[in-house]
Amino acid sequence: MNAQVEKSSIVTSVTLISALALLATVAFFVAALIGIITAIPSDDGSRKQAAVIDRIKPVARIVLTDPNAAPPVAAVLTGPEVYNKVCMACHATGASGAPKVGAKDLWEPRFAQGLDTLVNHAVNGIRAMPAKGGNPALTETNIRDAIVYMLAETGIKTDAAAPAPAAEAAPK
Ligand code: HEC
Numbered sequence: 001m002n003a004q005v006e007k008s009s010i011v012t013s014v015t016l017i018s019a020l021a022l023l024a025t026v027a028f029f030v031a032a033l034i035g036i037i038t039a040i041p042s043d044d045g046s047r048k049q050a051a052v053i054d055r056i057k058p059v060a061r062i063v064l065t066d067p068n069a070a071p072p073v074a075a076v077l078t079g080p081e082v083y084n085k086v087c088m089a090c091h092a093t094g095a096s097g098a099p100k101v102g103a104k105d106l107w108e109p110r111f112a113q114g115l116d117t118l119v120n121h122a123v124n125g126i127r128a129m130p131a132k133g134g135n136p137a138l139t140e141t142n143i144r145d146a147i148v149y150m151l152a153e154t155g156i157k158t159d160a161a162a163p164a165p166a167a168e169a170a171p172k
Contacts (some may be wrong), residue, residue, distance in 0.1 A: 077138075079145030086133040087146050096128045107154045115151075115158055119144045 077085070083101075094100035099107050110118060122143045125131035132138045133146075148158050 077142055077145075079147075079149030082138060082142045082146035083149050086135045086138065087150065090129075090133075091150060098129065101150050101153050102155075104154050104156065107151060107156055111151060111156050111158075115144070115147065118147050122147060 083091070088101075090096060090098035091101050094103070099110060119140065122129065123132055123140050132143060151158050
């Protein structure tokens with residue numbers, strides 16, 4: 001009888017220890033799992049965004065270029081061509097107060113400012129005169145050539161037929 005009581009208490013102890021061990025094991029794994037889960041950074045959408053950018057990359061490649069970089073075709077236009085294409089619209093008729101080509105009395109006081117000033121005003125715009133006559137593809141040389149042509153047509157001689165005064169820029 002005594003031995004049986006002892007045996008049953010041993011069984012109880014073993015069962016209890018096993019249960020505790022099992023509980024500890026479960027607790028350990030739960031803790032480990034929580035550790036793993038919290039170690040993974042949450043996705044704020046950037047991973048998805050990166051994947052999207054990667055997917056569209058070969059299709060959409062945008063290259064921004066300087067809009068002031070004139071297309072080569074503009075550089076080969078002559079003064080008369082620039083005038084006929086762009087400037088004539090206003091300067092042939094005197095529209096919106098533009099000095100009309102041929103009106104020497106209108107051009108002479110303007111030319112008195114100097115050709116460089118006229119070029120500067122035509123490139124950057126002045127009052128009702130839009131910058132580059134409204135065509136940003138034109139180069140400063142295009143504008144200068146057109147002005148020289150307009151002045152020549154008006155009967156005002158410029159010495160700009162000679163190449164640009166590079167000598168002026170040379171160190172003294
Ligand atoms: C939309 C009409 C218009 C076009 C196009 C136009 N002009 Fe003019 N331009 C004007 C007007 C208006 C003035 C007078 C501005 C003022 O002095 O109030 C003027 C003035 C000028 C002057 C005199 C500036 C000064 O300092 O007195 C020059 C030079 C000139 N234009 C060059 C050109 C050239 C070169 C082109 C073509 C590339 C051109 N313009 C195209 C309207 C135009």
